[in-house]
Amino acid sequence: MTEADNHDAAPPRRTLDRRLIAAGQGARRFLALAIGLGFAAGLAVIGQALLLAHVVTALIFRHTAPAALALPLASLAGLLLLRAALSFASELAAHHAAAAVKLSLRRALLDHLFALGPAYAAGERSADLAATLLDGVEALEPYLARYLPQMALVALVPLAILAAVFPVDWISGLVLLVTGPIIPVFMVFVGYRAEAINRRQWRELLTMSARFLDAVQG
Numbered sequence: 581m582t583e584a585d586n587h588d589a590a591p592p593r594r595t596l597d598r599r600l601i602a603a604g605q606g607a608r609r610f611l612a613l614a615i616g617l618g619f620a621a622g623l624a625v626i627g628q629a630l631l632l633a634h635v636v637t638a639l640i641f642r643h644t645a646p647a648a649l650a651l652p653l654a655s656l657a658g659l660l661l662l663r664a665a666l667s668f669a670s671e672l673a674a675h676h677a678a679a680a681v682k683l684s685l686r687r688a689l690l691d692h693l694f695a696l697g698p699a700y701a702a703g704e705r706s707a708d709l710a711a712t713l714l715d716g717v718e719a720l721e722p723y724l725a726r727y728l729p730q731m732a733l734v735a736l737v738p739l740a741i742l743a744a745v746f747p748v749d750w751i752s753g754l755v756l757l758v759t760g761p762i763i764p765v766f767m768v769f770v771g772y773r774a775e776a777i778n779r780r781q782w783r784e785l786l787t788m789s790a791r792f793l794d795a796v797q798g
């Protein structure tokens with residue numbers, strides 16, 4: 581099957597996401613945990629911003645003594661440590677999800693190759709098969725461990741920011757509400773460009789792998 585056939589037969593992106601997550605045992609649970617911990621880290625950032633604004637306002641405009649701000653400053657430091665811990669735990673859970681999916685995909689690919697038999701493998705370039713099993717599956721790590729959790733957080737954290745800003749200053753909240761959707765539009769443009777570059781680099785990697793293996797075998 582050619583690359584064009586694979587591209588034409590590719591399922592929609594959402595269906596592909598579900599199939600990838602379902603492929604790894606426990607991947608859905610780890611991914612949900614990563615998103616939840618990332619959202620909690622986002623809430624910690626919002627709390628930091630509110631406390632920092634309170635401390636700066638008290639020091640500069642109200643001329644409050646620094647000793648009277650010991651509790652807000654301690655809370656700010658605590659939120660900083662909490663945010664670091666939540667971010668680390670979120671990345672760890674996301675990497676567990678990615679590892680589960682990659683292991684399952686490699687097993688499925690090997691089982692499929694064994695089921696097809698040596699006659700099929702003889703008609704394919706072994707370098708392409710090896711690159712797909714190793715580099716191809718490994719390339720899913722950033723997508724599974726970073727892109728999917730961040731895609732959910734991009735939708736959740738801005739809503740939390742709006743919920744925190746509107747009661748304080750509704751004009752600033754309105755500005756954020758109007759200008760916020762512009763960011764995903766530019767992200768889409770960047771994503772399409774990155775996808776085209778990634779496809780070109782993948783074709784070049786397969787070609788280089790095949791030539792290198794042919795040279796070694798020769």
